[in-house]
Amino acid sequence: MRKAIINFLKSNKDNYISGEEIAKSLDISRAAVWKHIQILRQLGYKISSCEKRGYKLEELPDLLLSDEIQFDLNTKIIGKNIVHYFSIDSTNRIAKELAGNNFENGTVIVAEEQTGGKGRLNRSFFSPKSKSILFSLILRPDLLPREAPKFTLLAAVAVASAMIKFDLKPSIKWPNDILFDGRKVVGILTEMSAEMSKINYIVVGVGINVNINREEFPPEIREIAASLSEIKGKNISRVEFFKVLLEEFDQLYQEVIQNGFKKIFDLWRKYNITLGKKIRVIPAGEEKEFFAVAEDIDEDGTLIVKTENGIEKVYAGDVSIRE
Amino acid sequence: MRKAIINFLKSNKDNYISGEEIAKSLDISRAAVWKHIQILRQLGYKISSCEKRGYKLEELPDLLLSDEIQFDLNTKIIGKNIVHYFSIDSTNRIAKELAGNNFENGTVIVAEEQTGGKGRLNRSFFSPKSKSILFSLILRPDLLPREAPKFTLLAAVAVASAMIKFDLKPSIKWPNDILFDGRKVVGILTEMSAEMSKINYIVVGVGINVNINREEFPPEIREIAASLSEIKGKNISRVEFFKVLLEEFDQLYQEVIQNGFKKIFDLWRKYNITLGKKIRVIPAGEEKEFFAVAEDIDEDGTLIVKTENGIEKVYAGDVSIRE
Numbered sequence: 233m234r235k236a237i238i239n240f241l242k243s244n245k246d247n248y249i250s251g252e253e254i255a256k257s258l259d260i261s262r263a264a265v266w267k268h269i270q271i272l273r274q275l276g277y278k279i280s281s282c283e284k285r286g287y288k289l290e291e292l293p294d295l296l297l298s299d300e301i302q303f304d305l306n307t308k309i310i311g312k313n314i315v316h317y318f319s320i321d322s323t324n325r326i327a328k329e330l331a332g333n334n335f336e337n338g339t340v341i342v343a344e345e346q347t348g349g350k351g352r353l354n355r356s357f358f359s360p361k362s363k364s365i366l367f368s369l370i371l372r373p374d375l376l377p378r379e380a381p382k383f384t385l386l387a388a389v390a391v392a393s394a395m396i397k398f399d400l401k402p403s404i405k406w407p408n409d410i411l412f413d414g415r416k417v418v419g420i421l422t423e424m425s426a427e428m429s430k431i432n433y434i435v436v437g438v439g440i441n442v443n444i445n446r447e448e449f450p451p452e453i454r455e456i457a458a459s460l461s462e463i464k465g466k467n468i469s470r471v472e473f474f475k476v477l478l479e480e481f482d483q484l485y486q487e488v489i490q491n492g493f494k495k496i497f498d499l500w501r502k503y504n505i506t507l508g509k510k511i512r513v514i515p516a517g518e519e520k521e522f523f524a525v526a527e528d529i530d531e532d533g534t535l536i537v538k539t540e541n542g543i544e545k546v547y548a549g550d551v552s553i554r555e
Numbered sequence: 556m557r558k559a560i561i562n563f564l565k566s567n568k569d570n571y572i573s574g575e576e577i578a579k580s581l582d583i584s585r586a587a588v589w590k591h592i593q594i595l596r597q598l599g600y601k602i603s604s605c606e607k608r609g610y611k612l613e614e615l616p617d618l619l620l621s622d623e624i625q626f627d628l629n630t631k632i633i634g635k636n637i638v639h640y641f642s643i644d645s646t647n648r649i650a651k652e653l654a655g656n657n658f659e660n661g662t663v664i665v666a667e668e669q670t671g672g673k674g675r676l677n678r679s680f681f682s683p684k685s686k687s688i689l690f691s692l693i694l695r696p697d698l699l700p701r702e703a704p705k706f707t708l709l710a711a712v713a714v715a716s717a718m719i720k721f722d723l724k725p726s727i728k729w730p731n732d733i734l735f736d737g738r739k740v741v742g743i744l745t746e747m748s749a750e751m752s753k754i755n756y757i758v759v760g761v762g763i764n765v766n767i768n769r770e771e772f773p774p775e776i777r778e779i780a781a782s783l784s785e786i787k788g789k790n791i792s793r794v795e796f797f798k799v800l801l802e803e804f805d806q807l808y809q810e811v812i813q814n815g816f817k818k819i820f821d822l823w824r825k826y827n828i829t830l831g832k833k834i835r836v837i838p839a840g841e842e843k844e845f846f847a848v849a850e851d852i853d854e855d856g857t858l859i860v861k862t863e864n865g866i867e868k869v870y871a872g873d874v875s876i877r878e
Contacts, residue, residue: 328655328748374840376870378701381751407751423755425651425748428704428730429839429871432746516752517697547699548752 233258235299237268241279241289242303250286294470295362296342305475307482309338310369317341319361321348324421324437327368331425331433337372338485340478346439358441358453365440365474369481372433373489377426380434381548382493382533384408384422385500387436390484391418392503394477400463406506406526406535406551414553415458417441443467497529506535510555513537516548523554556581558622560591564602564612573609617793618685619665628798630805632661633692640664642684644671647744647760650691654748654756658693661808663801665690669762681764681776688763688797692804695756696812700749703757704871705816705856707731707745708823710759713807714741715826717800723786729829729849729858729874737876738781740764763800766790820852829858833878836860839871846877 236258241249251269255262269287273279276293292300298314305311313336320326320343327341345361359366371383384407391410392402403411410418419439425432441459449457461467487495501507506526514521524537524544535546559581564572574592578585592602592610599616615623621637628634636659643649643666650664668684682689694706707730714733715725726734733741742762748755764782772780784790810818824830829849837844847860847867858869 332651376839377703377747378870380700380749384751422751423749424700426703426746428707428745516699547701 233260233264234268234272237265238272238277238289238299239303241277241287245289248282248285248288253286292471295344296365296367296470296474300471301340301342301475301478306479307338309485310482311340311478312336312338314340314342317343319343319345319347322346322437323366323368324423324435327370327435327437328423328425328433331370331435335370337370338482339370340367341370342367342474358450358457359439360444360448362470363441363443363448363459365438365442365470365477367474368435368437370433370435371485373431373485375431376429377424377431378532379493380422380424380426380431381407382488382496383434383436384420385529385533386484386488386493386496387420387422387438387481388418389496389499389503390477390481391420391438391440393480393484393499394473395460397476397480398460398464398468398473400460402503403505404500404503405553406504406529406546407533407548411505412458412463415456417458417460417463440473442470442473493531493533497531497533500529500533506551506553509553511537512552512554513546514550515546516550518549526551556583556587557591557594560588561595561600561612561622562626564600564610568612571605571608571611573607576609615794618667619688619690619793619797623794624663624665624798624801629802630661632808633805634663634801635659635661637663637665640666642666642668642670645669645760646689646691647746647758650693650758650760651746651748651756654693654758660693660695661805662693663690664693665797681773681780682762683767683771685793686764686766686771686782688761688765688793688800690797691758691760693756693758694808696754696808698754699752700747700754701855702816703745703747703749703754704730705811705819706757706759707743708852708856709807709811709816709819710743710745710761710804711741712819712822712826713800713804714743714761714763716803716807716822717796718783720799720803721783721787721791721796723783725826726828727823727826728876729827729852729869730856730871734828735781735786738779740781740783740786763796765793765796816854816856820854820856823852823856829874829876832876834860835875835877836869837873838869839873841872849874 240254251262251265255265269279276295278291280288280290298316301314323341323343343366346359346366388404388408392404395402405411408420409416421437424434443461444459484496507528509526511526512521512523524539527536527538530536537544537546563577574585574588578588596602599618601614603611603613621639624637646664646666666689669682669689711727711731715727718725728734731743732739744760747757766784767782807819832849834849835844835846847862850859850861853859860867860869
């Protein structure tokens, strides 16, 4: 019903429309209309009202409400079901819980704020309210667990593709960080539940710094964090960016299901800033670092590097670019 | 307290011991002793009582109670925490839930009966009450997710090693079924939760047919199921077998953490009946079957087979032995 009222207001967005007309069209009472309008205002919709003339939608909220995201969303799989939170400890945690309760492939969990957001290896992720895009996707590809790490590259390519549609140049650092000027704009945390012979589900968590000024970042991460608005030079509509991102993700996901990861890896190579560079590698679970030249990714998304001792594979770990 | 009373009775197992003596030693009332004895009897302990003389332990229950399993259990990691159910839908389901709630490495969940036990790919697993050993282990190795499938081979080797201690010849079919006369005695279902760069936890679910006569199996699985008692020719103590199995598992797990999987794979090769045989393969997630000769397992536990078209790898799937 709320969705119907929003659509009604949207389709009459230059004019006042009377509560009576809305009530009549939707077959509800005028009091019910008034109640819904109050709720919409609380959600951030700016709706002016004028005696005798009725209601007029002045401004949409830049909140990632499911109604707003699903409006004209052009996807086949991703985002048919969107669960929105104003504040949550972690969208990945909720996504895993819902996935365990059989929520469908493509379900999106999105939050305005995370109180316990985590990056890889339990690192915390800064997210001021309604200035980031924080979401997790539930995916259920009919693939072996060994294919799962590739989805983390897919996620990076999806964000990069969305950035291009907003005239923002993406720079992917292996495997899936997106950087600006060496500072991190996007973090991705992919988790999975699997049997040995099948993936139960994958949860892809994505955190994007969207409209955060440099001085808004806490001092301890100011030198390592950046945002889309900093790259763009002005604020970006979170709703619009998120919709484009879900559409890109949807297309890439379908591509993978139909044709495998070849196209994803080609796009990843196109947008990456790691290959060909001298890098420092700290392999996952190890203390020791080493230096190498990043050569390529293989058909598993594993990073192939050249060291003094020859070619080595980096399955997971921290990479920083030295030149 | 219950544990103390059991130990008291065990250490005086040829004699009657008075309620008063037990009460005094444990500093509880005689009424409390009587109450505990009633509970123990309900749990299956056969305790005779005789006016003036007191209580005597006649027979231990063959139930996989934590008190019984942990009694003299010689392990470092596995089974420090044991959660016992008389009946549960699935020990793997509970294990995943507990693992998500930070239950420790080595936690054992064991049940007398599963009402919704599942094998790989959602296949159901028959388990008449207190005639099987049905348990799940929570493991938290500090390894990459790509190492996880190897634990399913480790589990098979652990069961095989326990069988040898009971003079039973193990026959492992790749990756982890244990057969007798071509029929299945043990099923293993390994699941994991992981980030791309670390395992959150592995749950190894094991179902062993112990004391089940052939005619007790439902007709539809009688031709494909067997039990340890059938191999042995007589019943086996579930408690004793389970303790030996946990001890074997504990040693193999420590071996892996310290030295990797080499020894596990050597033992797997020793106990397997797949390598060198002509097999039919139905790869996971595919409809198509093909025939091949099983050549070896590689350093990931992947099955290497030779077909007309050359060498192929089987990461997961169903294998049946043709000759």
